[in-house]
Amino acid sequence: MTAQNEVTFRLTRCRRSVPRTRALAHAVLGEWGMSQDVLEVAELVLSELVTNALRVPVPSDRQVGVRIARPLEDGLLRLEVSDAGAGRPEVRAPGDEETGGRGLLLVEALAHRWGVEERAGGIGKTVWVELKAPDIVPEPVGREIAAAMVRPGYRLRARGEWRVVVSVRSEQCDAGYSAVVLGLDEGPALRVQAVEPLVVRQCEDVMSAAIQLEIAP
Structure with a gap:
């Protein structure tokens, strides 16, 4: 995989997409010189975002988009996951007996900041997260x-x-x-x-x- 300032890929709506996301993120961030601590947080956050996107009720042929980027400033790593579903995800506080619903709660705790944007095409949304990653160096401009x-x-x-x-x-x-x-x-x-x-x-x-x-x- 060649070094660059951003990587994008698309995922089919199946269970294998979550471990595939983790593997791709590990490869990209390892090449970018990411510290182990931030790499593990990024993998976890992406896993939660992709899992949520796969649960959105949309036609099975609609894919999930992932973008991993290192901006040229601020020392931040940006993670984006897009889906074609309506609505906006909200942080919940599930009860003690509930087994799910903690994904965004975890994302909020780990992120420097995060948010939701409408997709450029007007269908669906993009959930983005920025993590502090001071050890990432942008790909030099030639x-x-x-x-x-x-x-x-x-x-x-x-x-x-x-x-x-x-x-x-x-x-x-x-x-x-x-x-x-x-x-x-x-x-x-x-x-x-x-x-x-x-x-x-x-x-x-x-x-x-x-x-x-x-x-x-």
């Missing part, structure tokens, strides 16, 4: 440049991950176009056409002083 402009020291988005470029060389291909071979700090070298756009980051703003590689004519 810029797109031609492969021929990449130089050692750049951070390159390659094969779904950020890698540091440690070497650069150009070569002429039999097909008549120029290529660039980028040596990375991990994994095999990346060989691309010189004009191919690549997403890069830099430790310092050196774009104005970027070195134009010598490409064979």
Whole structure:
């Protein structure tokens, strides 16, 4: 699974959807560097929200939507679960003999804040929860440049991950176009056409002083 700032998926209305949600959330949040405590809370909150959404009386072909996002500020993790049902969920205080009805009570206790919004399409609702997650770092924003402009020291988005470029060389291909071979700090070298756009980051703003590689004519 590649790192990014949000992940969305849809669930069928069946019991397997709850453990599937937990597994997907665990994979996503683990990749984002989530602490174990916050990861466990996020899994629990999502499980409760998805369980509630699956209980909403709607046609069986209506799916449940899930979105997990890390905003660019505030150190918060946002969890959203959408369904096509009417009404708004409310926190209840069930009696001692009741076995259910405590899901939103638990969510309210664990959340930094939470709420309900109408879905953009006008059908159903989205229940959202924000959890404090100061250890989450947003996926870095990169810029797109031609492969021929990449130089050692750049951070390159390659094969779904950020890698540091440690070497650069150009070569002429039999097909008549120029290529660039980028040596990375991990994994095999990346060989691309010189004009191919690549997403890069830099430790310092050196774009104005970027070195134009010598490409064979």
